[in-house]
Amino acid sequence: MTTTTITPSPRPTTTIVPGVQRTLKNRVSIAETLSHTVTMAYRGLLKIKRTPEQLFDVTLQPIIFTLMFTYIFGGAIAGNVQNYLPIIIPGILVQTVITTSVVTGVQLREDMDKGVFDRFRSLPIARIAPLSGALLADTVRYLIATTLTITMGVIMGLRPAGGMGGVVAAALLVIVCSWAISWIFAFFGVIARTASSVQGISMLVLFPLTFLSNAFVPANTMPGWLQWFVNINPVSHLVTAVRDLMNNGTFGADAWISLLGAAVIVAIFAPLTVKAYMRKA
Amino acid sequence: MTYSASTSDWAVEADGLVKTFGTNRAVDGIDLRVATGTVYGVLGPNGAGKTTTISMLATLLKPDAGSARIFGHDVQRESQVVRQLIGVTGQYASVDETLSATENLVLFSRLLGLSSSQAKVKAHDLLEEFHLTDAAKRPLKNFSGGMRRRLDLAASLIAQPPLIFLDEPTTGLDPRTRMQMWDTIRRLVSTGSTVLLTTQYLDEADQLADRIAVIDRGRVVAEGTSNELKASVGESSLELRLADNRDLDDVRVAIERVLGVDPTVSPEAGRITAPMNNPDRVTELLVTLREEGIHLAELSVAKPTLDEVFLTLTGRGVDDAETENTAELEGSRA
Ligand SMILES: Nc1ncnc2c1ncn2[C@@H]1O[C@H](COP(=O)(O)OP(=O)(O)O)[C@@H](O)[C@H]1O
Ligand SMILES: [Mg+2]
Numbered sequence: 001m002t003t004t005t006i007t008p009s010p011r012p013t014t015t016i017v018p019g020v021q022r023t024l025k026n027r028v029s030i031a032e033t034l035s036h037t038v039t040m041a042y043r044g045l046l047k048i049k050r051t052p053e054q055l056f057d058v059t060l061q062p063i064i065f066t067l068m069f070t071y072i073f074g075g076a077i078a079g080n081v082q083n084y085l086p087i088i089i090p091g092i093l094v095q096t097v098i099t100t101s102v103v104t105g106v107q108l109r110e111d112m113d114k115g116v117f118d119r120f121r122s123l124p125i126a127r128i129a130p131l132s133g134a135l136l137a138d139t140v141r142y143l144i145a146t147t148l149t150i151t152m153g154v155i156m157g158l159r160p161a162g163g164m165g166g167v168v169a170a171a172l173l174v175i176v177c178s179w180a181i182s183w184i185f186a187f188f189g190v191i192a193r194t195a196s197s198v199q200g201i202s203m204l205v206l207f208p209l210t211f212l213s214n215a216f217v218p219a220n221t222m223p224g225w226l227q228w229f230v231n232i233n234p235v236s237h238l239v240t241a242v243r244d245l246m247n248n249g250t251f252g253a254d255a256w257i258s259l260l261g262a263a264v265i266v267a268i269f270a271p272l273t274v275k276a277y278m279r280k281a
Numbered sequence: 282m283t284y285s286a287s288t289s290d291w292a293v294e295a296d297g298l299v300k301t302f303g304t305n306r307a308v309d310g311i312d313l314r315v316a317t318g319t320v321y322g323v324l325g326p327n328g329a330g331k332t333t334t335i336s337m338l339a340t341l342l343k344p345d346a347g348s349a350r351i352f353g354h355d356v357q358r359e360s361q362v363v364r365q366l367i368g369v370t371g372q373y374a375s376v377d378e379t380l381s382a383t384e385n386l387v388l389f390s391r392l393l394g395l396s397s398s399q400a401k402v403k404a405h406d407l408l409e410e411f412h413l414t415d416a417a418k419r420p421l422k423n424f425s426g427g428m429r430r431r432l433d434l435a436a437s438l439i440a441q442p443p444l445i446f447l448d449e450p451t452t453g454l455d456p457r458t459r460m461q462m463w464d465t466i467r468r469l470v471s472t473g474s475t476v477l478l479t480t481q482y483l484d485e486a487d488q489l490a491d492r493i494a495v496i497d498r499g500r501v502v503a504e505g506t507s508n509e510l511k512a513s514v515g516e517s518s519l520e521l522r523l524a525d526n527r528d529l530d531d532v533r534v535a536i537e538r539v540l541g542v543d544p545t546v547s548p549e550a551g552r553i554t555a556p557m558n559n560p561d562r563v564t565e566l567l568v569t570l571r572e573e574g575i576h577l578a579e580l581s582v583a584k585p586t587l588d589e590v591f592l593t594l595t596g597r598g599v600d601d602a603e604t605e606n607t608a609e610l611e612g613s614r615a
Contacts, residue, residue, distance in 0.1 A: 016441050016473040018317065024354075024362040032394075039391045043377070046388075050379045050420070119375035119436065122339050124364035125392050 033126035040133020045140060057103070058141050062096045062149035069216060070156060077217060082157055089153035090170065090242035091215030094235060096149055097142050097178045098210060102202040104138045105185030109195040112280065131186065131277050138182060142175045162249035170245035173255060177238050180262035183269035190276045215239045234261040292317045292444050292475040293338060297347035300333050300499075307333045309499030310347070315477055315492075317352075317443075320470055322490030323479040326591070330499040331479035332372055335446050338477070339369045351444060368437030372448040372479075374429050375436070376421065382408060382432050383417045386439065393440050407435040411465070427458035434465065445469065447478040451485060463488060483590055487511075495594060502594045512558070513593065519557045519566075522579035526551045532575060539566045545592055556593065557582065 028036075048055060069088055070081055078084035108131065111117060120130050150158075150167060160167050185202050192198045212226065213235040219227050230236050234257070241255035293315035300308040308330040315321040323331050336342035338349050340360040349356045351363045369375070376385045383404050390400035408414045411431040416424065424432070430450060437445055450466065451459040466489055470476055480486050486493045487507045495503040495510065503510060519540075523529060529546055536544045536555050540562050544555035557563060560582070570577065 016443050018443055018473065022366070022443075024365050026359050026361045028361065036392055039388065042391075043380070043388050046384055047377075047379045114378070115371055115373045115375040116377045118341060118371050119369065119389070120392075121341050122364060122367065122369040122375075123389070123392055124361055129392075 028124075028126045033129065033132075036125045036129035037132040037136060040129045041136035042133075044134055044137025048137070048140070054103075055141070055144065058096075058100050058145045059148060061099065062092065062145055063152055065092050065096065066149060066152040066156065073216060077221075085153055085156060085158040086160070086243065086247045087218075088216065089149065089158055090246055091213075091239050093146060093149045093170075093174055094239050094242060095210045095215050097145050097174050098181055098235070099206060100141050100145050101138065101178045101182035102185050102199065102206060103141065104134060104182040105187070105189030105192075105198045105202055106195050108134055108186055108189035109192055109198050112190070113195075127278055128274060131190075131274070135179065135182060135186060139175060139179055142178050143171075146171045146174055160246045162244075162246045166245045166247075166249035169251065170242045173241060173245065173258060174238070177258055177262045180265045183266055183273055187269050187273040187276065190273055190280065209233060209235050213239060234258065237261065290317055291315065291350070292319075292352060293321070293349070293477060294353075295334075295338065295347065295349040298334065298337055298344050298349060299346035300330075300337060300342060301345050306499050308337070308344075311496065311499065311501055313494060313501070315475060317475050318470075318473060319491040320466070320476045320478065320489050322486035322493040323477065323496060324481070324483060324486045324493050324590075325479070325496040326481060329496045331496065332448055333499075334496070335369070335448050335477070335479060339367055339446050340364055341369075365440070366442055366444055368440065368442040368445045370430075370433045370437045370445070370447050370450065372452070374421075374433055376429070376432055378421050381418050381420060382413055382424075385421075385432065386436060389436050390439050395439075403439060407438065411435045425458075427454050427461070430454065430458075430462065431465070434462075438469075443473070444475045444477070447476060449479055449481065452481065459485075484584075495590060497591065497595050503590075510590065513556075517557045517560070518583050519555045519563060520579075520581045520583060521553045521555075521577055523551050523553070524576035524578045528575045529553065531573060532570065535566065535569050535573065535575075539569055551578070554592070 066089070069092060070084060073088070074081035074084035078087060111130070111134070117130065121127075126132075150171065162170070184205070185198070188198045188201050189195075192201065212229055213233045214230055215235065219230045219236070222230060237254045238258040238261075241252065241258045244250045244252050244254060291314055293313055295311060295313040298308050298311045299306065311330070311334055313321075313323075313334075323334065325331050333342065337344045338351065338356060340356050340363050343357065351366055354362045354366070356363050377388070380388065386404035386407055387400045390403045391397070395403055404417075405414075408417050411434070413428060413431060413435070416428060421429065421432070434447070434450070447466070451462050454462065463485075466476060466478070476489075478485075478489065490507065492504070492506055493510055494501045503513065505513075521532065523532060526548065529548060529551070532553055533544055533546055536542065536553065540555060540557065540559075542556050542558070544553050546553050563582075567580075
């Protein structure tokens with residue numbers, strides 16, 4: 001465009017370039033799409049900075065859950081707290097970060113109902129940018145939740161045998177998988193009418209998935225029919241993969257299954273979400 | 282695919298635009314022609330279809346039928362091109378409430394392709410131009426209606442678009458802020474912008490617009506310059522209330538004969554309203570009425586209001602139009 005020249009004078013007297021004299025294009029390039037996505041993600045981060053209270057769930061849940069679950073179940077399940085930490089911290093980590101990904105859908109719905117969304121739609125930017133930007137910005141929440149949970153564990157006495165490398169790999173795996181899962185909630189966010197209904201549906205999906213898993217209690221203590229579900233639940237595989245990485249430093253079959261699951265979710269829900277979103281955007 | 286200059290003198294060409302919500306034909310076949318470099322006013326009461334029309338022209342809403350071109354570019358096939366040519370200031374604030382004024386302007390500038398430092402300069406300049414520098418860092422929650430509108434308009438001007446849509450830019454503003462907004466709009470036009478604005482106020486359209494389209498229930502019911510429009514309604518209007526309602530017919534005949542216009546009669550109120558092109562003739566009318574022994578309870582002369590424009594053009598008042606719209610809405614919900 002020919003209009004990006006900046007006039008430093010407070011009252012620009014430049015006349016506007018007439019519409020018929022401009023060179024215009026009807027396509028947005030991939031590079032531009034990426035740049036718009038990053039700018040939208042920057043907006044997401046600014047919003048987090050402006051309204052830090054919306055980080056309460058991300059910050060408080062890991063702290064409270066770690067304290068609560070460890071002291072309540074620790075003795076019963078692992079004999080003592082110290083032995084329970086390597087089991088429970090990966091469980092809470094997965095549960096917390098996945099729960100955090102619900103926010104993506106809720107906020108997307110809220111955002112799409114606001115006036116500023118009309119402005120985004122009237123700008124010559126990639127249609128997908130507000131959506132992709134939101135998904136990108138939310139990885140920062142996952143990072144915060146991950147860091148806090150692991151730090152809590154270390155404070156309470158967790159000494160991951162997998163070493164720093166194992167912990168970092170585990171954290172990355174959780175963030176990647178949660179990002180994949182956030183596409184499901186983004187889909188709800190796009191098709192739902194209200195933000196609270198997004199919250200409702202998402203929790204309904206999330207609760208069985210996170211609690212009917214091996215996150216808090218070993219599967220072999222459960223009745224047979226439940227074990228069957230717990231063992232096929234992708235969340236269980238993710239929890240096992242995180243335990244392997246943190247406690248042994250090994251990247252095993254469960255980790256591959258988790259990544260495959262994440263890829264499948266993205267393959268299904270990304271096109272669905274984008275399609276539904278484009279229809280509204 | 283790049284589009285080079287097309288030779289269109291029209292900033293906006295709309296043909297037979299239609300948008301239906303359920304059974305409600307919000308926009309029912311609207312044609313518009315807005316010449317480049319002019320201010321065009323779309324005048325109509327609440328629910329007439331102004332916002333829906335703008336949304337279709339600004340690529341925010343897909344028309345059910347009809348087509349529109351902005352500087353010759355089709356809003357549906359070349360929507361991304363159209364978006365490079367327009368700035369939209371919606372009826373409701375289209376800025377991010379959680380960010381500050383500066384952050385909003387920097388965000389939109391970045392999206393429009395300015396570098397980080399260019400965006401900061403742009404935001405700074407626009408805030409200064411719109412007298413918002415003092416409030417630049419404050420959260421928008423504490424902004425007054427006028428400040429919000431100014432920020433909204435500033436955000437629409439970042440790319441210096443040759444066409445700007447303003448949806449009810451002064452509704453809800455106090456008179457002083459309203460005047461400031463008018464000045465701003467005039468300044469915009471002097472830099473070569475084309476402006477399409479909607480309003481519910483005849484005086485606003487009168488003050489700002491070169492041409493006006495009056496719309497009602499999704500249709501254009503009149504189109505022309507402010508003077509043409511006023512001439513069709515009368516420069517001012519004469520309102521008579523009679524002491525005795527039985528004289529209504531005689532008065533109507535007298536008005537037709539002396540003033541040469543068609544008056545509007547409201548029998549329940551015992552009231553007659555007539556456009557008054559030539560105030561001198563009123564004396565003649567009054568003399569005629571006295572000669573015929575007709576007594577007046579009240580006489581007043583008023584500048585035409587949107588209500589009268591409406592009454593003349595559609596045979597109903599603005600209030601009726603709104604009531605009907607509400608009734609339709611309730612009907613569709615039931
Ligand atoms: N999104 C929508 N869904 C259903 N009805 C709508 C929608 N937007 C507008 N309408 C209806 O369309 C009509 C025209 O609305 P609008 O264009 O907002 O009028 P105006 O801007 O002139 O006040 C109204 O009857 C309104 O209720
Ligand atoms: Mg409106």
